[in-house]
Amino acid sequence: MKSLAELQAIRDRAKAQLDLRKENPNAARVLVGMATCGIAAGARPVLNAFTEEIAKRSLTDSVTVTQTGCIGICQYEPVVEIEIPGQEKVTYVKVAPEMVPRIVNDHIVHHNVVTEYTIGALK
Amino acid sequence: MYRSNVLVCGGTGCTSSHSLLIAEKLKEELAARGLEKEVNVITTGCFGLCALGPIMVVYPEGSFYSMVKVEDVPEIVEEHLLKGRIVTRLLYQETVEEDTIKSLNHTTFYEKQHRVALRNCGVIDPEKIDDYIANDGYAALGKVLTEMSREEVIQTMLDSGLRGRGGAGFPTGLKWKFAAANDADQKYVCCNADEGDPGAFMDRSVLEGDPHVVLEAMAIAGYAIGASKGYIYVRAEYPIAVKRLQIAIDQAHEYGLLGEDIFGTGFNFDIALRLGAGAFVCGEETALMTSIEGKRGEPRPRPPFPAVKGLYQKPTTLNNVETYANIPQIILKGADWFASMGTEKSKGTKVFALGGKINNTGLVEVPMGTTLRTIVEEIGGGIPNGKKFKAAQTGGPSGGCIPAEHLDVPIDYDNLIAIGSMMGSGGLIVMDEDNCMVDIAKFFLEFTVDESCGKCTPCRIGTKRLLEMLDKITTGQGTLEMLDEMEELCNYIKANSLCGLGQTAPNPVLSTLRYFKDEYIAHVVDHKCPAGVCKDLLKYVIDKNVCFGCGLCAKRCPVNAITVTDYTAPGKKKPAYEIDSEKCIKCGACFEACKFKAIYKG
Numbered sequence: 059m060k061s062l063a064e065l066q067a068i069r070d071r072a073k074a075q076l077d078l079r080k081e082n083p084n085a086a087r088v089l090v091g092m093a094t095c096g097i098a099a100g101a102r103p104v105l106n107a108f109t110e111e112i113a114k115r116s117l118t119d120s121v122t123v124t125q126t127g128c129i130g131i132c133q134y135e136p137v138v139e140i141e142i143p144g145q146e147k148v149t150y151v152k153v154a155p156e157m158v159p160r161i162v163n164d165h166i167v168h169h170n171v172v173t174e175y176t177i178g179a180l181k
Numbered sequence: 182m183y184r185s186n187v188l189v190c191g192g193t194g195c196t197s198s199h200s201l202l203i204a205e206k207l208k209e210e211l212a213a214r215g216l217e218k219e220v221n222v223i224t225t226g227c228f229g230l231c232a233l234g235p236i237m238v239v240y241p242e243g244s245f246y247s248m249v250k251v252e253d254v255p256e257i258v259e260e261h262l263l264k265g266r267i268v269t270r271l272l273y274q275e276t277v278e279e280d281t282i283k284s285l286n287h288t289t290f291y292e293k294q295h296r297v298a299l300r301n302c303g304v305i306d307p308e309k310i311d312d313y314i315a316n317d318g319y320a321a322l323g324k325v326l327t328e329m330s331r332e333e334v335i336q337t338m339l340d341s342g343l344r345g346r347g348g349a350g351f352p353t354g355l356k357w358k359f360a361a362a363n364d365a366d367q368k369y370v371c372c373n374a375d376e377g378d379p380g381a382f383m384d385r386s387v388l389e390g391d392p393h394v395v396l397e398a399m400a401i402a403g404y405a406i407g408a409s410k411g412y413i414y415v416r417a418e419y420p421i422a423v424k425r426l427q428i429a430i431d432q433a434h435e436y437g438l439l440g441e442d443i444f445g446t447g448f449n450f451d452i453a454l455r456l457g458a459g460a461f462v463c464g465e466e467t468a469l470m471t472s473i474e475g476k477r478g479e480p481r482p483r484p485p486f487p488a489v490k491g492l493y494q495k496p497t498t499l500n501n502v503e504t505y506a507n508i509p510q511i512i513l514k515g516a517d518w519f520a521s522m523g524t525e526k527s528k529g530t531k532v533f534a535l536g537g538k539i540n541n542t543g544l545v546e547v548p549m550g551t552t553l554r555t556i557v558e559e560i561g562g563g564i565p566n567g568k569k570f571k572a573a574q575t576g577g578p579s580g581g582c583i584p585a586e587h588l589d590v591p592i593d594y595d596n597l598i599a600i601g602s603m604m605g606s607g608g609l610i611v612m613d614e615d616n617c618m619v620d621i622a623k624f625f626l627e628f629t630v631d632e633s634c635g636k637c638t639p640c641r642i643g644t645k646r647l648l649e650m651l652d653k654i655t656t657g658q659g660t661l662e663m664l665d666e667m668e669e670l671c672n673y674i675k676a677n678s679l680c681g682l683g684q685t686a687p688n689p690v691l692s693t694l695r696y697f698k699d700e701y702i703a704h705v706v707d708h709k710c711p712a713g714v715c716k717d718l719l720k721y722v723i724d725k726n727v728c729f730g731c732g733l734c735a736k737r738c739p740v741n742a743i744t745v746t747d748y749t750a751p752g753k754k755k756p757a758y759e760i761d762s763e764k765c766i767k768c769g770a771c772f773e774a775c776k777f778k779a780i781y782k783g
Contacts, residue, residue, distance in 0.1 A: 079223075123184060
């Protein structure tokens, strides 16, 4: 190790993974429905896409991505709920991995709900 | 990027209940379901709640699974990791509330704790240096080498008020200052990882759960005193700690965090392991250094102190594992931060190994000044089976017993000494009404008699004579004069022994004599053991009017000492039994077996 910058680089690289192991009650939460219905509809690639996107944008210390069970609207799976502290919960339906970067960018980073992906737009 | 992290405790406690098999099975099950790239399995250090092991925590949910069995793994993988449904049945039940699941940090065991020395234990993978670095690891060493002078480092340690966690409580900054002041061509930094007190295991947990913190702190100490070489003296009977330390040293070398020209500052520092054979006396600083030199581990008189003539006759600073574990945090967060915790003369936190008659056996870290009551009743979850608290033993064979009347004393170095005990390394053994205090004193003395190295007479012969007297008392041959004689001998041993082992060996006897003299008197005068422990003073008796004549006790008796009589109590259908005290070996099997509480200790 020849400099502090080198140490910092290793720290930055390893930190995202470690953030996932801490409890952060103030973090925004991304809940991906991963019951049988969700998995069948393709929830796993969606869950992984969220994980990758959050890490890519270095948001791991302020956003947690977690699984949840079936919330009862199986025909709309994969269902993703986003809870940002102090804001109303938003439910996205029929989510595909391609939609994930936009949800993260618009909703989580800039707090603009992507209305056309939400359950309200579908109905 | 993994979406889920499963932490499996790989501390000694959980390992002994097969946590490593659980981690293997997890990996197997995840691979079978194609989840191995999504879910990360990490073997960590000790979580502290050893009573509930094997422990598994799943993040990001923070689900705390306790007493996990290998058979439970497929269900956890299938339900939780694949489908996102937490297996509530297997959770630590205190975290389960009607509809929600409480965070681990809000359980009574963790809520009152403040983790400084143990901050990485149960969080990072101790075999991955990147994990340690991610949690600000080696940043303190970087700061010290690039921004601080040696004097500033020592001043920070002095200002923080950190005192040695090995037991004696000598200010760490002062130790470093003395060693720094002595010029020599070679100086050494040593780490005392020869944790020997029965019941203490915090050093082991730090070494197993966060080995890099010790390496980083030793390098900081090396810079402060001007040493380029360090030794960790660790007992060979801590195989997991030894293995992880060696891995950590190798990784630090690979990254250039040990070795030559660290951070390009020209500072060189290297660390080697030395394994101890497990002699208690080698935890004493001069004996420890003699042992590192390859000689028989015996203490030598001080002065000269190690800061003047230590290892290989060179100036040396020697600190305990837990002391080191605090140091990088002090450097990063400042002396004021550390000094803001604790009491006036004892700063920071202290780790206690809770054991004995307590519900939550394990490792707890609390700010200095926390009362014994908080530790025992709240964090420790109280005493099992509704029994009454009698005393807490701190400091192992060097410490003493604290009776119930002192439960509210804020625990720090000075208060413990004032009430006749000592901090020691932080073993805390809780005793209830079923413990005989004379027997406890005897237990610790047997230990010191075994472990006395024999170099000085007061310790070698004095402790032996003391044990003989205790033996007589517990077998009903004691006299009142013997109690005075014992006290006199205790004070003599304390005053005249060569090293800390002998100087503190009589403490268990002195403190029990001080607080529980009535129990000694009961043994000596009435020939009775009030707690019913000392077998020679004990008699099991069947109350014939309570006995239903079921005969279960007679069946359980291994020596056929119980026979049926011809007496049938009024209202009973079968004749009562009785115990032949000549044949009875006082094993207590009948006492445990009787469903009607007809057997009592007389």
